[in-house]
Amino acid sequence: LNPHVNDFQRRYVSEVRRCSEMERKLRWVAGELPEPPPPPKPDRCSLSPREINILEERIDFIESEIQEITRNARNLKSDYLSLIELRTLIEKMQTFFQDHSAQRKISASVQIYNNDAVLGHLGFIAGVVTTARIPAFEKMLWRISHGNIFFKQAQIDEPLKDPITGHELQKTVFVVFFHGEQIKLRVKKVCHGFKATLYPCPATYKDQLDMLAGVGTRIKDLEMVLEQTENHRRLVLTNIARDISTWMVAVRKEKAIYHTLNMFSMDIVKKCLIAECWVPRRDLTVVQKALENGVKASGSPIPSILHYVPTHETPPTFNRTNKFTRGFQNLIDSYGIASYREVNPALYTIITFPFLFAVMFGDVGHGIIMAAFAAILVIYEKKFSKVQTDNEIWNIFFGGRYIILLMGIFSIYTGLIYNDMFSKSLNIFGTSWRNVYEDGVLKNHSMLELDPKTAYTQTPYPFGLDPAWQFASNNIIFLNSFKMKLSIIFGVIHMAFGVTMSVVNFNFFKKQEMIFLQYIPQILFLLLLFWYLCLLMFMKWIMYSAVAE
Known part of the structure; x- marks a missing residue:
C-alpha cells in the first residue's frame, strides 16, 4: 500500500535493522560452535517487546564474551608460538656455535649491545x-651485503600452527653473522621485509642453557593457561x-513480522495500520480467528477489522496441497505456475x-531398491521431519519421497513387463519357444536360428517379455525397437491429453472460439x-505374424 515510500523511510525500518543485527551476531556465534546446534525447541508465540530487549542484551553480552575469550586465546597462542620458536632457535643456535674446524673456530668471548651479540x-x-x-631471503641478504655475511639455517621439524587461521606453518631458524653497524641495519630491514621474527639470543653456551630453562618453564605455564582458556570457551x-x-x-520471526508491517499504510491520524492481502475464501474464518487471538494476546481494547474489498485485479494462484501432493506441485511450479482458476496439472x-x-x-x-528407500522415508517421515538440516540433497530426497515411492512401484511394474531384473530375465511361467534341433546339431553350432513358424508355440508369454529373448543375439535390437515404440505411444497419448485439457480452461473462461x-x-x-504412426505400430503387431498369410 506504500510503494512510493523509500525502504529506509518506512515506519519499522529501525526494528528490521535491529533484528538483522541480532541475526548477524547469532550467525557469528553459530559459526564459532564446534558442532552443529540442536534443533529449535517447539514453536511458541512471538516475543513481547520486553522479551526482545532482554534477548538483545543477552546476545550482545554473549558476543562480547566470546569475542573477548577468542581474542585472549589468540594472544595466548601467539605468545605460545613465539616461545616455541625461541626454544627451537636456542636449541639450533647451540649447534651453530659448535664448530670444531680449527680454521673456522669462533672465540667464545662476547659483548652484548642492545640484545644483539x-x-x-x-x-x-x-x-x-x-x-x-x-x-629469496638468503639471496637478498647476499646482495645487500655484497657477500660479506655468513648465513646458517635449520628447518624446524614439526610444523607450527598459525594462531589466527589454525593452518600449519613450515618455518626455518636462521642466524646471520656480519661485520659492522651499517650491514646490521640492512639485515634488519631485509628481515622486516620478509616478515621474519627476530629473537634475542645469547652467544655463550651457559647463557643459552639458562634462557632455555626459563623458556621451557614459561611454555609449561602457558600450556596450562591455554588448556583452561579452551575449556572455559568450550563450556x-x-x-x-x-x-x-x-x-x-x-x-x-520478529524480523519477518516487522518486514510485513512495513508494507502496511497508516491512517490519517497515524494510530491505525491498514493492510490489503489475498486470502483463500474458505480461510477467511481462519484469518478472522487469528486476528481475534492477536487482539486477546496483546490486551488491546480495540478489535481488528477484516473487511472485504471488491477489486478487478487478477488474484494470485493458490494451490492447496498436503504432504503427498506437495512434491508434485513443486515439480509443476518449477516449470511454471498456472494462471488463476486454470486446471492444475499437478493432479x-x-x-x-x-x-x-x-x-x-x-x-x-x-x-525395489528405490521403492524401499522411499518407503523408509515415508514410514519414518515424522522422525525425519524434525531434523533441521541445510543439506540440499537430503531435503530434495525427503521432499520428493512420495514421488520416489511411486517411481519405484511403477519401475517394478515396467520391469516385469520388460522381464528385466538387474539385467537378467525371470522365467516365471515358462518360455513359449521350444528347441527344434537335435543334440548333435546343438553341439556342432555355437549359434542357431529359431523359425517362429516351428519353434514358437503361438501362445504369448502370460505377462511381459518372453525370457527366451535374453539369449538371442538380436536381443538389443529387438528390445530397443520395442521400448522405442512404447515410448512413442505413451508420449503421444500424454501430449494429446495435455492439449485436450485446454478445452476445460476454454469452457471455464467462456472462450469457446x-x-x-x-x-x-x-x-x-x-x-x-503422430497418431498415424502409432496406428501403423498396432497394425503391424496385430495383422502381421510368422504364420499369417
Whole structure:
C-alpha cells in the first residue's frame, strides 16, 4: 500500500535493522560452535517487546564474551608460538656455535649491545622465517651485503600452527653473522621485509642453557593457561548451543513480522495500520480467528477489522496441497505456475510423471531398491521431519519421497513387463519357444536360428517379455525397437491429453472460439503426424505374424 515510500523511510525500518543485527551476531556465534546446534525447541508465540530487549542484551553480552575469550586465546597462542620458536632457535643456535674446524673456530668471548651479540669482531642476528621464503631471503641478504655475511639455517621439524587461521606453518631458524653497524641495519630491514621474527639470543653456551630453562618453564605455564582458556570457551559455547537455534527462529520471526508491517499504510491520524492481502475464501474464518487471538494476546481494547474489498485485479494462484501432493506441485511450479482458476496439472502428474519415468527406467531390482528407500522415508517421515538440516540433497530426497515411492512401484511394474531384473530375465511361467534341433546339431553350432513358424508355440508369454529373448543375439535390437515404440505411444497419448485439457480452461473462461482456433488445429496436427504412426505400430503387431498369410 506504500510503494512510493523509500525502504529506509518506512515506519519499522529501525526494528528490521535491529533484528538483522541480532541475526548477524547469532550467525557469528553459530559459526564459532564446534558442532552443529540442536534443533529449535517447539514453536511458541512471538516475543513481547520486553522479551526482545532482554534477548538483545543477552546476545550482545554473549558476543562480547566470546569475542573477548577468542581474542585472549589468540594472544595466548601467539605468545605460545613465539616461545616455541625461541626454544627451537636456542636449541639450533647451540649447534651453530659448535664448530670444531680449527680454521673456522669462533672465540667464545662476547659483548652484548642492545640484545644483539657481537662475537669477537662479528655480530649476529637470529630469528625465524617461513621456509618457503628462505631461498629469496638468503639471496637478498647476499646482495645487500655484497657477500660479506655468513648465513646458517635449520628447518624446524614439526610444523607450527598459525594462531589466527589454525593452518600449519613450515618455518626455518636462521642466524646471520656480519661485520659492522651499517650491514646490521640492512639485515634488519631485509628481515622486516620478509616478515621474519627476530629473537634475542645469547652467544655463550651457559647463557643459552639458562634462557632455555626459563623458556621451557614459561611454555609449561602457558600450556596450562591455554588448556583452561579452551575449556572455559568450550563450556560457554556448549551452554549457548542449547538455545541458539530457538533464538535464531525467534529473531527471524520478529524480523519477518516487522518486514510485513512495513508494507502496511497508516491512517490519517497515524494510530491505525491498514493492510490489503489475498486470502483463500474458505480461510477467511481462519484469518478472522487469528486476528481475534492477536487482539486477546496483546490486551488491546480495540478489535481488528477484516473487511472485504471488491477489486478487478487478477488474484494470485493458490494451490492447496498436503504432504503427498506437495512434491508434485513443486515439480509443476518449477516449470511454471498456472494462471488463476486454470486446471492444475499437478493432479494428473501424480500418475504420469512416475509412470513415464518407469517406462525409461524399467528394472525390477532397481525399482525395489528405490521403492524401499522411499518407503523408509515415508514410514519414518515424522522422525525425519524434525531434523533441521541445510543439506540440499537430503531435503530434495525427503521432499520428493512420495514421488520416489511411486517411481519405484511403477519401475517394478515396467520391469516385469520388460522381464528385466538387474539385467537378467525371470522365467516365471515358462518360455513359449521350444528347441527344434537335435543334440548333435546343438553341439556342432555355437549359434542357431529359431523359425517362429516351428519353434514358437503361438501362445504369448502370460505377462511381459518372453525370457527366451535374453539369449538371442538380436536381443538389443529387438528390445530397443520395442521400448522405442512404447515410448512413442505413451508420449503421444500424454501430449494429446495435455492439449485436450485446454478445452476445460476454454469452457471455464467462456472462450469457446479458442476451441476452434487453437485446440482443433493442434489436435489435428498431432493426429495426422503422430497418431498415424502409432496406428501403423498396432497394425503391424496385430495383422502381421510368422504364420499369417
